[in-house]
Amino acid sequence: MNFWPSQSKAAERRKAAGHSPVDEMQRFRMLVCCMFCGICTSLIYAFDLFTTDFSNRFNLSAGDQSTISTVGLVFCYFTIPYGFLYDYGGPFPLLIVCVLTAGVGALCLGLTFDGVITGNLASISVFYALMNISSGVIDVAYIVTLAETFPRNLGPIIALAKVMVGLGSSVLASISVNLFRGNISGFIYFIMVYSVVVCSVAAFVVVLPPYFINGWRRRGKTEEQIAALKSLEPAYRRQSVPIRRLAVGYAVVALLLVFLSVQSPVVSYTRVSNGVSTAFGAITIVLVLSFFLMLLPVRWLGGMDDRAGDEPMRAIVSEEAVDRSEEISFTRADAAVTNAPDKEQCPLPEMTSDTADAASEIPQDPRYGGTLWDNLKRPDLWLIFLMFICQSALGVIVVYNASTISVALTGRKRSQQTSALYTAFFGVANSVGRVCMGMFEAFVQHQSPNKRRYLVTLALPLSPFLAAVAGTLLLTIPGEAILLPYIIIYFEEGVFAAVTALIFPSLFASHHGVYYNVGFLTTVISVIGFNRFLFGFVVDAKHDSLGFGPKEECSVAECVRLPLIVATCAATVGTVMAVIVHIRYSRFVHRIRLQVAELS
Numbered sequence: 058m059n060f061w062p063s064q065s066k067a068a069e070r071r072k073a074a075g076h077s078p079v080d081e082m083q084r085f086r087m088l089v090c091c092m093f094c095g096i097c098t099s100l101i102y103a104f105d106l107f108t109t110d111f112s113n114r115f116n117l118s119a120g121d122q123s124t125i126s127t128v129g130l131v132f133c134y135f136t137i138p139y140g141f142l143y144d145y146g147g148p149f150p151l152l153i154v155c156v157l158t159a160g161v162g163a164l165c166l167g168l169t170f171d172g173v174i175t176g177n178l179a180s181i182s183v184f185y186a187l188m189n190i191s192s193g194v195i196d197v198a199y200i201v202t203l204a205e206t207f208p209r210n211l212g213p214i215i216a217l218a219k220v221m222v223g224l225g226s227s228v229l230a231s232i233s234v235n236l237f238r239g240n241i242s243g244f245i246y247f248i249m250v251y252s253v254v255v256c257s258v259a260a261f262v263v264v265l266p267p268y269f270i271n272g273w274r275r276r277g278k279t280e281e282q283i284a285a286l287k288s289l290e291p292a293y294r295r296q297s298v299p300i301r302r303l304a305v306g307y308a309v310v311a312l313l314l315v316f317l318s319v320q321s322p323v324v325s326y327t328r329v330s331n332g333v334s335t336a337f338g339a340i341t342i343v344l345v346l347s348f349f350l351m352l353l354p355v356r357w358l359g360g361m362d363d364r365a366g367d368e369p370m371r372a373i374v375s376e377e378a379v380d381r382s383e384e385i386s387f388t389r390a391d392a393a394v395t396n397a398p399d400k401e402q403c404p405l406p407e408m409t410s411d412t413a414d415a416a417s418e419i420p421q422d423p424r425y426g427g428t429l430w431d432n433l434k435r436p437d438l439w440l441i442f443l444m445f446i447c448q449s450a451l452g453v454i455v456v457y458n459a460s461t462i463s464v465a466l467t468g469r470k471r472s473q474q475t476s477a478l479y480t481a482f483f484g485v486a487n488s489v490g491r492v493c494m495g496m497f498e499a500f501v502q503h504q505s506p507n508k509r510r511y512l513v514t515l516a517l518p519l520s521p522f523l524a525a526v527a528g529t530l531l532l533t534i535p536g537e538a539i540l541l542p543y544i545i546i547y548f549e550e551g552v553f554a555a556v557t558a559l560i561f562p563s564l565f566a567s568h569h570g571v572y573y574n575v576g577f578l579t580t581v582i583s584v585i586g587f588n589r590f591l592f593g594f595v596v597d598a599k600h601d602s603l604g605f606g607p608k609e610e611c612s613v614a615e616c617v618r619l620p621l622i623v624a625t626c627a628a629t630v631g632t633v634m635a636v637i638v639h640i641r642y643s644r645f646v647h648r649i650r651l652q653v654a655e656l657s
Contacts, residue, residue, distance in 0.1 A: 079296045081360030084206055085351055090262040091199040091218045092306070092348045093255045097159070098196045099225025100248065101133050101189055102487070103480055104457050106233055110241045115176050116608065119461045119600070123593030125182050126457040130584040132186040133193035140197065140574035145272040148198035152260040155191040155198070156253055162187025163249030170242035191252060193577065196222070199263050201573060204562050206266045208294045210303075212502060215558045216495020217306050220488040223551050224310065227317040227484025228341055234324055235338030238331075266293055299359025302351055309347045310492070314485055316344060321481035422501075422512060423649035426566040437641055438572070440634045441517075441560065445553075445579040447631030448521040450587040451528050451624035452550045453580070455543065456483065458592060465596075465616045466536035482540065483547040490551020498559050512646060513563045514639040516556060521631035523549035528625030532618065564642060587627075592620040 104126050111117045111125070139151050166184040169176045200215065207214040229248075237244040265271070268289040275283065320337050323329065329337075354361065425432060432438050455462060459479040464470065494516060501513050523545055530542040561572040599616040600609075611617075 079292055081299055081302070082352070082354075084298070085302060085360065087206065087263050088203070088214065088218065088306070089348050089351055090255075090259050091203055092221045093345075094195050094199045094259055094263070095218055095221030096225035096228060096345070097155070097252050097255055098192045098222045099229065099484070100252075101130065101192045102223070102226040102456060102483060103229045104129070106230060106244075106480055107241070108460050110170065111181070112610075114170070115178075115181070117178065117181075118597060118607075119458070119611065120593045120597035121178050122461070123458065123589050123596070124178060125185055127584050127589040127593070128182040129185040129189035130453075130457070130588070131581050133189035134577040134580040134584065136193050136197050136574045136577045139194050140571060143197060143201065144571075147265050147269075147271055147273060148202050148263050149260050151194050151198040152256050152263065155195045155256040156260070158187045158194070159191035159252035159256060160249055162189075162191065163245050163252065167242045167245040167249065170245065188248075188252075191256070195256060195259070197574060197577070199259065200558050201569065202263050202265055204558070204569060205269050206293070207298065208562075209296055210298050210499065211562060212495040212498025212559060213303060214298065214495075216492050216498075216555055217303070217310065219495075219555055219558060220310055220491045220551075222554065223487025223491055223547075224313055224317070224484045226487070227321065227481040228313070228345055230480040230484070231317060231320060231324075231341040232338055235334045235341070238334070268293065302358040302360055305351045305353075305358065306348060307492075309344065309350065310488065312347070313341075313344050314488060316340065317481055318485050321478055321485075325475065325478040422509065422563070423646050424564055424566045425645070429568045429571060432565060432568070437564070437638055440638050442575065442579050444517070444521065444631045444634040444638065445557070445576055446583050446586075447627040447634065448524055448553060449580055449583040450627040451524045451621070452546055452553065453583050453588045454592050454620055454624055455527075455531075455546045456550065457588060459483075459543065461596065461610070462531075462617050462621075463536075463539055464610045464612050466531070466539055466614050468536070468612045470610070479543065482544060483550075486544045486547035487551035487554070490548040490553075491555045492551075494552045494555035494559070498555075498563070512639070512643060513559065514642045516552065517560070517635035517639055518632050520549045520553040520556060521628045521635055523552070524628035525625055525632060528621055528628060531621050532625065536614070587620070587624060591623060592617070595619050 108122055111122055117125070139154070142150055162184050165174060166181070166188065168174045169180060169184060174180060199218065203214055203218055204211060232247070233241075233244045237247070265274075266289070267286045270283055270287060274286075278286075320341075324334065324337065425435065425437065460475060463475065463479070497516055498513055501509075501511050501515075504511065527542040527545040527549070530545070531539070534541070557576050558573070561569045561576070565572060596611055596616050600611040603611065603613065603615070605611055
């Protein structure tokens, strides 16, 4: 039985119906599904919701909790094997992996809290790692697919989808505090059901655009059929999404930001009745479900002119559109800009895809081309990866140890309300950072072709610079003001997450999935090096040397001072590396533009 109609037959039906090349309603169905996938990914940022129960029920120390989060994050971010699977089979096999790992991991962790399974450091680490595998793999599956499906509006679309990765932690915190009220096993079972349902639906909704030909799609197709499908790429690169329909999604995000920003401190710092608390949780769920408003069949919202709702398959265009696309693609050969050293002249014997972007109406700055090996020989890619490691040091330490650092700097005991507050503020500030980066990328792409003064790499130094500022504040200001540097860190983590998703399609002509997965691998290095070996070991050592008992937490600033100093210095180094990448890319773009001007 075939779950997806034949693309060739669908093309004939679309020809008869006279549909446009890109089906906006199909794209928006996928976008809305990806919004809910983002909440699944946000589980990695909700670890602080479990720390109080880990400490109280299983007597786990700060080092033990660091081990759990480290093991989970290593499995979350080590996605390179899944990247190869994606290159061959697309997002479908990855989403099936997510269904299995999320279901098994959450079920076993819930049974552990119910006492059915013996809870210890090893078992909890394994179950939490399974849940994190699902979070990391689903992120790769839907982000790379969105990047290929919405190339014309990459920044706003990725920002809207990724905003739920950050905001999702606030959503989970609100649901946990307001609806489950300390029933941690019930909350974990809720996560299990939600993840399995969303990943199962996404397996059939999140699909690559027809022009993306992987090993699975190539089977049984003639060269003519493959060429016809590939020729659709220019149509995708030129067509903008309906602004009003996209604005509905951003309006829902704005409502969520305002509501969660108000609700979180109210629940944490005041005594509210069970009825009010339940109402807060219900409002959270209603606001999340409001993303379906983006799919309203209202012509005023846009995307309805092609009568997309009349056909069951909406990814293929008519033969006339294919012919037009083939004519366009003839002027855009697959060759990319030569990766010559900066001191050498880049020869342009013929129009390449990137110089064609610079010379045509397509709003795309020149990109580094060549093979994967060519780009690995350039310093730019390595500088970006090293910058990722340095930048993420402080973010990894603070995001996954917020309550531990708070206890050390303020001297106050941890609580479920405080953990939920930090998680909620992380979601809000992180989401704002993602949206800001997406809007900046949109501004860069929509500059006048003759006056493109700003490049997307201008945003690279922002995240490590803000991390250095926040680290300095954590080391100098009183503990009572800890929320300020926390919010700065949460914001820069949002900017960094959006940069990670956008920078590779913006700078490199191909192999985006490989670079994105290697970017995840840098987070694995940061998690192991800074979270476990630096923060975990140092805090445990200080805990013992200062004479705290086994059930006491380290409540003096000295416990966390050294990790914060090292992470702040690393962020400063990352800022310098990011500036170097921006300067090199600026020179490259300037050189290519001069050569295009000479050819014209």
